[in-house]
Amino acid sequence: xxxxxxxxxxxxxxxxxxxxxxxxxxxxxxxxxxxxxxxxxxxxxxxxxxxxxxxxxxxxxxxxxxxxxxxxxxxxxxxxxxxxxxxxxxxxxxxxxxxxxxxxxxxxxxxxxxxxxxxxxxxxxxxxxxxxxxxxxxxxxxxxxxxxxxxxx
Numbered sequence: 088x089x090x091x092x093x094x095x096x097x098x099x100x101x102x103x104x105x106x107x108x109x110x111x112x113x114x115x116x117x118x119x120x121x122x123x124x125x126x127x128x129x130x131x132x133x134x135x136x137x138x139x140x141x142x143x144x145x146x147x148x149x150x151x152x153x154x155x156x157x158x159x160x161x162x163x164x165x166x167x168x169x170x171x172x173x174x175x176x177x178x179x180x181x182x183x184x185x186x187x188x189x190x191x192x193x194x195x196x197x198x199x200x201x202x203x204x205x206x207x208x209x210x211x212x213x214x215x216x217x218x219x220x221x222x223x224x225x226x227x228x229x230x231x232x233x234x235x236x237x238x239x240x
Contacts, residue, residue, distance in 0.1 A: 141185040147204060147233065154202050154235050158183055158191050165190070165208075169215060174198075176221040182211040192232075196224065202235040203228060 141161040146154040161183075168181040177196050184190030192203040192211065210227055217223035 141183065146191075146202070146235065149235065151200055151202065151235050151237050155193060155200070158193060158202070163190070167211070167215070171220070177224050180214065182206070182208070184208060192228070194224075196229075200237055203232040204234070206232050 141158075141163045144157055144161055146157050149157060163183045163185060165184040165187050166181065168179070170179040171177065175197055177194065178198070179195045181193045182190055183193070187208055189205050189207050190211075192206040194201045194203065206228065213227060214220060214223050
């Protein structure tokens with residue numbers, strides 16, 4: 088066997104050992120990582136425990152800021168939100184529900200804050216899936232549900 092063949096076999100053996108070590112290290116590091124290796128999807132909703140303390144909220148007589156604080160501190164079964172970068176119309180909305188059937192709709196419309204009470208979940212789904220959010224808001228939500236506004240009810 089020539090010295091060239093011996094060197095080639097040695098190099099081959101070294102490369103194989105390096106590849107094995109790298110593979111073992113990679114597998115070991117993947118097993119030790121606490122975060123999933125796959126990409127993570129951030130959701131804009133929360134599904135809490137079966138028991139929620141939102142059932143006891145009675146915010147209809149609260150001023151806007153107190154009502155918003157009470158809603159944000161409560162535990163809801165279902166929460167979802169969206170935000171749109173614009174200077175007029177519907178700018179953001181959050182939907183909070185204890186039972187998944189109806190809930191509070193906290194909105195920013197024309198830079199004003201509003202909280203709509205007892206809005207059906209179907210209206211929320213219609214709002215977020217609408218091609219014309221402002222039109223849907225004007226016809227389906229505005230004036231159709233009791234609201235807490237910045238200057239009182």
